[in-house]
Amino acid sequence: MAQVDLDKIRKQFSNVVAVDDVTLTIQEREFLTLVGPSGCGKTTTLRLIAGLERLTSGQIYFDGVAVGHQPANRRDIAMVFQSYALYPHMTVAENIGFALKMMRVPKPEIQQRTARAAEMLDIAHLLERRPKQLSGGQRQRVALGRAIVRDAAAYLLDEPLSNLDAKLRVFMRAELKKLHLDLQKTFIYVTHDQAEAMTMSDRIAVMHEGRVQQCASPLEIYNQPANQFVAGFMGSPPMNFIPGELQREDGDLFFLASGIRQRLPARLSAAVACPDAGGGASPGPVVLGVRPEDVKISTANGAGDHRATVFVEEPMGADVLVTLSLDAALLKARADAEFRTRPGQNLGLTFAEHKLHLFAADDGRALGRDLPPA
């Protein structure tokens, strides 16, 4: 296993810049997830690390050794593909042992390591079958087996769960996490599913338009997003955004929008007051961010800081998602499973003040995230 360093890597396909100046360090034994929407450059980044694409510029280091010029077969990596990419003319055992065969590992050792990997993944009974005789879940395990049978510097996984049904995906998520704990190897995982990223990773690198927007632990990404894109991408349902303006009154900072006058916590107030501390912003146009679980709603008369009308409710079983109409804006709130309401009903709502986020209206950067919470 190895530490993987990406140093200002860039990949350009004719006029399109797929990966733009990405610098990232993936620690030894770390589980790092590259997450982002389609076309954000996450798979290209993974393919650059694998050596399946050539760098336009920059360098990649495995344990300090530059490997950017090396083809895929010279780099010590194992990879799981989204399509599994099992060799259809080989049995499961031959698929798993193929890389070892190419590395001229003695036959008895190949058999031994193949059997061990198969046992780990609970596919020992499938070793003589061919890929077309397997279910999706079994194929996915074989693809994993083909990777873990290697003693590679890094293990690259390109959306390996995306072809599975929802139930199996949740199950395999836990299996993969356990596998990482057992193997203690460097895992670099690509997904567009923020739930996968949140649940499995030591750190998450959120990508957008070829750039890493933020790389941090899942909780930090969730609680202290670096910008409006990260805040909106991570979390389901996504964070509510309300464009408005800042106004200072009697030493307090207020957020003003149509139908909303919200006092901001000292942390955000300080960020606006001292631009150096949190990116800075003078009173003016901003975007207020609040997660659905931080919107408290109540049907009681006169309750809450703001008034809204119920647009629609979506019972989820464990809780209820309520979409609220607040003048022109629609907000989502997460309420207890027992909460009952009806479309058109007037509600009072309150934002959890210390959980509010503020973003610059021009470039979307988060304001005040580097200051300690109030």
Added chain:
Amino acid sequence: MTATSAPTRPRSSAQSGARIGVQIPWRLIATYALAIFFACYLLAPFLWIVLTSFMTEADALSVPPQWIPAHPTLDNYAGFFNPTVEQRLQGSRAVEETPRGLLNSMIVAFSTALLNLCLATLAAYSFARIRFRGSQVLLMLYLVSRMVPGVVIIIPFFLVLRTLGLLDSYLGLILSYTTFTLPFTIWILKDYFRTIPRDLEDAARVDRCNWLQMIWRVFLPISAPGLVAAGVFAFMTAWNEFLFALFLTNTIRSKTIPLIVANFANDLDVRFTFMAAAGVLAVIPPLVLALIFQRLIVQGLAAGSVKG
């Protein structure tokens, strides 16, 4: 009420049963009739040749014609390998030349197929995997080159091969046949290669294969149906070809079986039974080939026709 309504129910079901019973499946009958008609249309000439090959010349020429040999004989076949004096006179040189003609055809057709596969695989891989300026134009040019009738280019071919000293040789025939089979084999393989997911190549590279190892151990085995379809196509074309063989060969050193079969009719005494037996022998190798690779040929030619 009950007494009157009760018997009506079984009657109505009996009526519907009768209606179903008399329904004639015209659609099915028409489908089968057409299928049988076309099967007869395709197979009858072949069957007639096979039956004639087991007849004596007298039976073959009898009026009214016989379909089933009255005096079945293997003499027509035996004559090719150990001709009697009489058979030599009747069949002239063609009788003695048939075994060698079969061998020549085999060598030329196999070599053409092999050379086609070697060249077409590399070309088709490039067209399938590498995006380069003019690739579509080139592909179209390959096809257009096959729109020119053979008779137009046969004289230039003859002159070129004579200059190269390749007339009446295997190599001359193989090179000629390759020129007009290669465009089609490139097209067949290009389409097949495009159906193979790129991820498999990437997986092989990650699994420590260099390019040649990837091609040899992963890409070509997966491409087997396409390769077989293209190979069989090249083989059949070379096996059946007549015009170029007529111009480019003149001795039994390189004469192929279609020319020799035609020779039976060129002699003063036309022997239909010999001709039929030679025809049957000429059909056997490609038929065996097609039967062996039947499944792969269908897969290869159907590649890309459906999502999958």
